[in-house]
Amino acid sequence: MSPRPAARSLRLLLQTVRDMVVSMGPVLLLGGGLLVAAYVWLDPQPPRQVRLATGPAGSAYATFGEGYARLLAREGIQVALLASEGALDDLAHLRAGTADVGFVRGGMADPVADTEAGIVSLGSLFYEPLWVFYRRDLAIARRQPGGELQRLTQLRGLRVNVDQDGSGVPQIVEKLLALNQLQSTDLRLSNLAPDAAGAALREGRVDAAVLISAPQAGVIRALLRDPAIALMPFEQSEAYSRHLPFLSTVSLPRGVVDLAADLPPRDVPLLATTTALLAREQTHPALRQLFAQAALGQHGEAGWFNGARDFPNTRTSELPVSAEGDRAINGTPPGWARYLPFWAGNLLERMWLVVGGLLVLMLPLSRVVPPLYTFRVRSRVFRWYARLREVEARLEAGEGDREALLDELDELDRVTHRIAVPLSYADELYALRNNINAVRKRLLARRTG
Structure with a gap:
């Protein structure tokens, strides 16, 4: 394949891809907006620090608290150990909101x-x-x-x-x-x-x-x-x-x-x-x-x-x-929890219903993509009909210099030869060229008549 046809084929491919992306744009924009809104609303990723109320230094609570801090540190979560006088004090911290998690023994909490x-x-x-x-x-x-x-x-x-x-x-x-x-x-x-x-x-x-x-x-x-x-x-x-x-x-x-x-x-x-x-x-x-x-x-x-x-x-x-x-x-932990890091598994667990719902919503909306794509491709051909109709109208009204009209038709013909459309739409491009040629014939016939 010579360089020129190859370049034309590449240009046609890139044009087709761009048309598809632009045609899908409204659907993708809507889906992306809904996904971002759901992410903000669900807030799937936790804060990186949490406060754990433990007992006094040397107590079993303090020992266990250090173990929790080590385990959560593997997931990138920093556990701030909040020393306290004991279980009742831990419960007081939870009630006051100064701790997020705490050890509390039976008989301390009020069930109601x-x-x-x-x-x-x-x-x-x-x-x-x-x-x-x-x-x-x-x-x-x-x-x-x-x-x-x-x-x-x-x-x-x-x-x-x-x-x-x-x-x-x-x-x-x-x-x-x-x-x-x-x-x-x-x-x-x-x-x-x-x-x-x-x-x-x-x-x-x-x-x-x-x-x-x-x-x-x-x-x-x-x-x-x-x-x-x-x-x-x-x-x-x-x-x-x-x-x-x-x-x-x-x-x-x-x-x-x-x-x-x-x-x-x-x-x-x-x-x-x-x-x-x-x-x-x-x-x-x-x-x-x-x-x-x-x-x-x-x-x-x-x-x-x-x-x-x-x-x-x-x-x-x-x-x-x-x-x-x-x-x-x-x-039973979900299967993906064995293979994904915590942040990815947590994101999947909390967002999969949203993603599934968006897919269900996007399926009917995706039906607008083919008409949008067709309109975009055909518009590259049809928009030149307005200029051709203007030349033809001036021809019928006897307005304008005939040489200038011929130059305009030649320019229009050169433009149409640079238009790249998929093969399934080539008939409309060739119809435009035939119509340009028909107007040129009428203009030449009137000039020689």
């Missing part, structure tokens, strides 16, 4: 008020036993049966630490004391933080310490291994759980702390609350989904008080479980 305030659960995470540690020498000195304390009534008159007010422990202890017909004034109560309470107990500055924490907390493990410190069993645990439904009965298995040392030497019945991961409804759905997925990795293994996959769960939640938490814990 907090639901109305837009606080939802992402699932229950783990048991937090109620630990009552005391000094062994105290029980011996007071000549308690078996040399140990077994009931809360035996704490009467003792120096007992019940954790900080923001932890929620004082409120639970008050309920337990009331069941035993005790007043808070019957004990000499203090409110040291867990680590400080452990040190005070070992040094003899307090006689007993009540803690509610997961066994991962360093102070719990240290006190369990201290030979001078004993753990009080809750032999009436079933009765307590009947009176206070947010409490569960658990057992610290024999030897679970140290199998070689047979520590503890027997099963110890305990009471436990169930800690949940709560979030505000205003927290971005994608972030709630990420936290629920991270919970599976953080709390899915067997522990001292639960078997593998007992947690996280949605069975023991006091507040409504968000759709993201339920789907992450009880559902």
